[in-house]
Amino acid sequence: MDKIKKSQWSLIRESWLSAMTIIKSDYRIMLPYAVLAFLELSAIIILFFAIQPPLVKYFTPIIMRFAGRQFFHYPYNLLLLAKGFSHIQVVLSIILGTFIAGVTINLVQQKISSKVISLKAALKRSLVSYIHLFLITLIVFFLIKGAFWVESKVLLKIMMKGRVFLNIRREGWMLIFTAINIITMGFLQSLFIFAHPVIIIEGKNFIVALFRNVGYIFKNFLAVIILVLVPLLLYLPVALLKTRLFPLMENIVPEIVFLVLIAGICMSFLVNVFITVSTTKLYLLIRGEGN
């Protein structure tokens, strides 16, 4: 038992150290996720113009349907911007993030095997396997959505108990459930973390990737959960701030919304890069190819 445990911890340590070395040695590894971050930043700017005259008249029916009249005016239109951005971020991460994950996995493999990386080759590899990568992402997305739905029902039941439940105020419960959401998301992502590397590196389809992923996860779950959850917890402060946007706006300045959203993009970028690189390294170590 001790031997296995040590092996897991040493895998974790080696994956982390190696990930930092890889990123430091060639910053092009971060380029794909940097592009995603840039697109997300652009989305904020586009949304900012969309909520103001003259463009806002084209979005009036949508805003009236899903938000309400007060969201046409400052500072509530900034809350609308934040909400709209969160939806756009999900779409971008599913459609584009999948592709970018594939590119990054291939770049890491190239760096470890030959020390020379070709962005063009990585792009081509990810494009060829995109549909398989996308199907895996879709499965994870719906699992996360289902889990969030269940958690929201539980939270609603707690909220209906009154302002204070088990000596914790409503605001406290919201923060607790935000943390639970992040941990749930990390856990569910961990369950499928090797599927993308199997598709990109071994060239398998998504069904084979799912089964192989199970095999790898079963023997290395501790290492996977640590490598995914620990960096993800770095995102937790931003996620908690996002649940308290309105009080922040009231007590500081409404434009704090931009700061929180940009901080979220930056943390997302760092977390995504680190998780992808470190779990790819772990995958290669497990297969005996990562040295």
Added chain:
Amino acid sequence: MILCLGSVVTLSGCSEQYKIERMVWQANKAAEPIFLNEGSVSSYEFKTVIALYEKIIARAPESNHALDSQFKIAQLYALEKEFDKSRAIYDIIIESHQGRQEINALALFEKGQTYEKEGNWPWALKLFKEISAKYEKTQLSFSVPLYIAHYYLENEKVSEAAQAYQAAIDQYQAIADKYPNTKGALMAENLIVRTYVEQEAWDNAVAYILGLDSKYALSSDTLLVLANIYENKLSDKQKALSIYKRILEEYPDYKAGEMLKKKVVELGN
């Protein structure tokens, strides 16, 4: 560098409306402590807030934000007991918004309140009555008669309060007679009921409501008021029960239907 560029592009792309609304928000935020504490701030803070509102008026003079800012400035001067300055602004509002009855009524009402705060009730009363005379069709003219009655009650002037209530009833009845079968008439009649209820004149309230019942179908809320009076004030449980049953029959989708059903069971036993 990307962040700076993004911020510059974003904030420079603010529309005029966005900028004005931001100025309004900043001014309201700065004024919040003054309104909460009813004055009692430093003169520097006070002048800063006035300057913020004046900036809005200068930037968008024809907008509703400018009008709101004028009202806020007048209210702030009143809180600081600079009543003459406050009233001067209300006069400017009235003069520059001729034809806007609701605005003029509100300005006149708040001007009257400055006299009231100053302890000059006769002048305040004069202005309040002017609202009823000049701006008959405004929302405020409906509230003013009861406002006057409440003033007398708060100052323990019982006979004046009774006279004010009677004047209120007369005014509301005049409106109901002058504009029959309109929303205004309905509002006036509801206010007559409220006037009787506030005076705890339960028999008069019941008689009036039953009089309305013979003219047109009563709303569920009015029937509920009637039932409550029968049950809790006149101790006539049978009549209360019949009204509760009537509400459930005539308004099966009534929002508090479950509560009424419990009442029916309770009173029926």
